[in-house]
Amino acid sequence: MGGLLPSLSRPANHSRIFYSVMFDAGSTGTRIHVYTFIHGGSEELPVLDNEMFHSIKPGLSAYADSPEMAGHTVRMLLKVAKKTVPRLEWKRTPLFLRATAGLRLLSAERARLLLEQVQHVFDESPFLVPDDSVSIMNGTNEGILAWISVNYLTGHLNAHSERTVGILDLGGGSTQITFLPKLRKTIESVPVADYVAKYDISNSTFELYTYSYLGNGLMAARLATLGALGAEGLEWRVFKSSCLPKKFRDEWSFGGLTYRVSGDPDGLAGYKLCYQEVLKVVKGIIHQPHELQDSNVFYAFSYYFDRAVDAGLIDGVQGGTLEVRDFKKRAKEVCNKMTKHPPHPFFPVHGHDLHHLSAQGWIRLQGEHRAAVDQESEQRGGQLGFRRHVGSPPRPEDL
Numbered sequence: 452m453g454g455l456l457p458s459l460s461r462p463a464n465h466s467r468i469f470y471s472v473m474f475d476a477g478s479t480g481t482r483i484h485v486y487t488f489i490h491g492g493s494e495e496l497p498v499l500d501n502e503m504f505h506s507i508k509p510g511l512s513a514y515a516d517s518p519e520m521a522g523h524t525v526r527m528l529l530k531v532a533k534k535t536v537p538r539l540e541w542k543r544t545p546l547f548l549r550a551t552a553g554l555r556l557l558s559a560e561r562a563r564l565l566l567e568q569v570q571h572v573f574d575e576s577p578f579l580v581p582d583d584s585v586s587i588m589n590g591t592n593e594g595i596l597a598w599i600s601v602n603y604l605t606g607h608l609n610a611h612s613e614r615t616v617g618i619l620d621l622g623g624g625s626t627q628i629t630f631l632p633k634l635r636k637t638i639e640s641v642p643v644a645d646y647v648a649k650y651d652i653s654n655s656t657f658e659l660y661t662y663s664y665l666g667n668g669l670m671a672a673r674l675a676t677l678g679a680l681g682a683e684g685l686e687w688r689v690f691k692s693s694c695l696p697k698k699f700r701d702e703w704s705f706g707g708l709t710y711r712v713s714g715d716p717d718g719l720a721g722y723k724l725c726y727q728e729v730l731k732v733v734k735g736i737i738h739q740p741h742e743l744q745d746s747n748v749f750y751a752f753s754y755y756f757d758r759a760v761d762a763g764l765i766d767g768v769q770g771g772t773l774e775v776r777d778f779k780k781r782a783k784e785v786c787n788k789m790t791k792h793p794p795h796p797f798f799p800v801h802g803h804d805l806h807h808l809s810a811q812g813w814i815r816l817q818g819e820h821r822a823a824v825d826q827e828s829e830q831r832g833g834q835l836g837f838r839r840h841v842g843s844p845p846r847p848e849d850l
């Protein structure tokens with residue numbers, strides 16, 4: 452995202468504060484980040500001074516049949532930019548939008564029509580609209596940027612650091628895994644070449660293992676488990692699962708479609724059956740690098756974080772450190788209890804088959820930091836801000 456920062460060659464008397472506006476168009480919501488940077492001097496890199504955040508649900512892909520509503524979402528969010536950026540700065544403040552799995556899951560034509568609406572709203576706004584303002588980010592870049600952000604914010608990218616940490620990002624439509632392999636064999640034995648990406652950061656080249664599994668984000672994988680993703684007859688069908696309490700009934704919306712779901716009142720529910728159901732969706736698809744069988748540190752976030760909080764495994768403000776097997780243990784407890792008293796539905800592991808990913812590995816679950824008021828339930832107050840952020844860690848007074 453090299454274009455995020457506007458040109459730094461400014462006249463000496465020019466304001467040393469500048470702004471940049473980034474939209475994250477995810478499968479479950481569209482978010483705006485308005486960054487304020489301070490430019491200390493021509494030799495120095497700008498420093499992130501503040502970030503304003505706001506989000507709207509659902510994501511743009513929910514409007515595949517009414518693209519003008521996607522434009523409306525972006526117009527609403529632009530109001531935050533207008534409030535945050537002084538009027539005089541609007542015409543030199545660049546706008547960017549990067550869409551992730553929601554749009555990747557649509558046909559190229561439907562995605563194009565949505566992005567066209569966004570481009571139109573950008574063009575009629577008073578802000579700067581660079582050439583590459585609006586696009587779909589590919590899964591490889593999504594995984595790499597998350598890895599850079601987390602390693603930068605945790606201090607693993609500084610010159611003295613000898614190791615890095617991996618990332619696990621569970622979105623609604625896709626899930627990413629990225630780490631720096633310790634063994635050459637890991638790179639040599641990837642299933643296809645696009646599991647490896649080289650990235651240069653300050654005189655070092657990192658050869659990363661990175662992959663984005665499209666359709667294995669939490670919402671998409673959950674619907675696939677129910678046999679609902681891509682199914683016909685959504686108006687009359689009810690999709691049943693042994694992962695849901697027997698008497699449970701609900702409607703779930705994703706990607707502009709609504710699915711009626713329920714437990715199986717005449718069947719069985721519980722961990723074992725549910726595990727088999729989920730396995731059908733991930734088996735043979737999720738690649739499990741050998742070296743991850745040993746202990747490894749991963750930062751897991753997005754829905755990994757949300758579900759760990761919901762399951763009572765970590766604190767919603769502090770985040771926490773878990774072993775992968777803790778997820779399995781808790782899933783067993785919750786799913787087997789659900790056969791007796793119906794609690795909230797809990798799927799043991801979505802997206803990644805985490806148990807196999809790293810039997811003894813640790814994952815650190817951290818929430819995201821947001822400096823601004825977020826009206827969504829997805830607001831989290833963890834210690835680090837890293838999801839699609841590249842910038843300074845939040846200051847204590849912002850937390």
Ligand SMILES: Nc1ccn([C@@H]2O[C@H](COP(=O)(O)OP(=O)(O)O)[C@@H](O)[C@H]2O)c(=O)n1
Nearest residue numbers: 477478479551552622623624625753754838
């Ligand atoms: N700035 C953001 C945006 C989303 N998220 C999390 O990302 C998840 C939703 O992912 P998403 O809607 O972007 O889905 P994808 O398009 O990445 O598959 C939720 O768990 C959100 O809380 C985040 O942690 N930080």
